[in-house]
Amino acid sequence: MESAEIRRRWLRFFEERGHTVVPSASLIADDPTLLLVPAGMVPFKPYFLGEVKPPFPRATSVQKCVRTPDIEEVGKTTRHGTFFQMCGNFSFGDYFKEGAIKYAWELLTSSVADGGYGLDPERLWVTVYLDDDEAEQIWRDVIGVPAERIQRLGKKDNFWSMGVPGPCGPCSEINYDRGPEFGVEGGPAVNDERYVEIWNLVFMQYERGAGDGKEDFPILGDLPAKNIDTGLGLERLAMILQDVRNMYETDTLRVVIDKATELTGVHYGAAHASDVSLRVVADHMRTSAMLIGDGVTPGNEGRGYVLRRIMRRAIRNMRILGATGPVVEQLLDVVITTMGQQYPELVTDRKRIETVALAEEATFLKTLRAGTNILDTAITETRSGGGTVLSGQNAFQLHDTYGFPIDLTLEIAAEQGVSVDEDGFRRLMKEQRDRAKADAKAKKTGHADVHAYRSIADSSGETEFTGYTSNAGEAS
Ligand code: ATP
Ligand code: MG
Ligand code: MG
Ligand code: MG
Secondary structure, three states, rough: HHHHHHHHHHHHHHHHHHEEOOOOOEOOOOOOOOOOOOOOHHHHHHHOOOOOOOOOEEEEEEEEEOOHHHHHHOOOOOOOEEEEEEEEEEEEOOOOOHHHHHHHHHHHHHHHOOOOOOHHHHHEEEEEEOOHHHHHHHHHHHOOHHHHHEEEEEEHHEEEEEOEEEEEEEEEEEEEEOOOOHHHOOOOOOOOOOOOEEEEEEEEEEEOOOOOOOOOOOEEEEEEEEEEEEEEHHHHHHHOOOOOOOOOOOOOHHHHHHHHHHOOOOOOOOOEEEEEEEEHHHHHHHHHHHHHHOOOOOOOOOOHHHHHHHHHHHHHHHHHOOOOOOOOHHHHHHHHHHHHHOOOOHHHOOOHHHHHHHHHHHHHHHHHHHHHHHHHHHHHHHHOOOEEEEEEEHHHHHHHHHHHHHHHHHHHHHOOOOOOOOHHHHHHHHEEEEEEEEHHHHHOOOOOHHHHHHHHHHHOOOOOOOOOOOOOOOOO
C-alpha cells in the first residue's frame, strides 16, 4: 500500500467516526517552548490544557514532524527519520482509553477490502504503563489480546510528555512483530527493532511542570478533562505494508536513495557503511526540503542551524559516497516531485526552495575546499616533522575557524596515514562547550528540541550553536 493510500485511509476512517480533519500545521511551531513540531498534538496543546475551548470534540490529522534528537539514529536503526509524518486522532474530553484502543485495533486489523490496513492481529504486541491496570484490562478483556502479548513498561517508554511543561499522561503502544530475521523474540520490552513501535496512544490527563530536567517529572495535577492524543508513524506503517526492511526503503524515500546511487555509482546493498550514508542522504534531503518549504533558511542559530546541520550532513555523506561536485539540485528535484503529491506547496514553491538550498550547498562546498587545503598543509607539516599524529589543536582550529567537520578531518588524515589526537580535540571542544553553556545560562534561553544539535556539532565539528540542553519527543 502506497504512503498516499495509508494517509487517505487514516483520514477517512476517523472522519467517518466523527473526527474533524485538520490539515498539517507548519513545521515551525507556534509555541515558544519548541523550535519545530515533533508530534501531532502540538497544534492542539491549548485544547488539552483547557486554555482554548476546542471547536470540535474530536480531530484527526497527518502532521509533518521533525525530531532532531533522533538524528544520530537515522540510517542506523530501521525506523528513525529526522522528518516523518504522524497520523493522529484526538479526543478533547470526549472518548478516552476504551474508545481509543478500540479504534486503533479496528483500523489496524480490519481487512484492506473493508478500508483497514489488514495487519495480522497475531503479530501485534501492546505495552502499557507500569500501573495502568485499566488499559491492560481493556486490551485483554475487551479486545482479546492474549496476556503474553501485553507488556508493562516504565516512564521512558510509556509515559508521554514532550520534554517541556505541558500536557502528559500514561500511554499504550502498539508494536508489530517483524519476525525472527529482525532478532530475538520476547516482545517490545526486549527488542524494539523486531517488535517495531507503530502507534502510541496517549491518555492525556495530567499537566507537567517545569521541574529541573528530564528525570524530574513533577505532575502539577489533572487536566480539565481526560483526553486522547495518538500518533502513528506513517513511514513505519508503510515499511510494514510495503514489506521493506526499513523506513528509508519505503516509496517516498527509496526514490531519493536511487537518485543518490545514480549520482555516485554506489549501489544500495553494496556495504553497510555506504547503505547508512545513502539512508542519511535520503532522510536529510527530505527534511531539508520540508524545512525550507515551511520557511526555514540556513543559519547559525535556532531552526536555521537545524536546517544547516541537516543539509550539510546530507552533502557530506554524498561526498563520502564519492560525489565531487554539487548534488543538491538533483536530489531536491526528486524529493519535491515525490513529496509534492501530498504537499503541493512544495511544487508551487520549487524555485524558492531550490535557490535557498543551492546557496547553502555552494557555501558549504567552499568551506570544504578551504578546510581541505588547510588540513593538507597540516598533515604535510606533521609528517615532515616525523610525526604521525595530527594535533588536537589543529583539528580544533579547522573545526572552529573553518567549520570543518571532525569526521572528515579523521577520514582525510587516515587516508594519508596520519591519525588525529581526538582526545585533545574533544578536550578543546568541551572547554568551548562549557564556555557556551555558561553564556547560555546567563541568557536563560531554552528550547525543547535542540539537545541533539550539540551531538551534531560534536560529530561534524561545528559549534556556532550553543546553549540548549533539553529534549523533545523524549518519552514516548
Ligand atoms: P521510538 O521509541 O521508536 O523512538 P517514540 O516512542 O519516540 O518512537 P512517539 O513519541 O511515541 O515515538 O511518537 C508516536 C509515533 O511516531 C511512534 O509510535 C512512531 O510510529 C512515530 N515516530 C516517532 N519517532 C519517529 C521517527 N524519528 N521517525 C519516524 N517515525 C517516528
Ligand atoms: Mg512511543
Ligand atoms: Mg518508544
Ligand atoms: Mg523516539
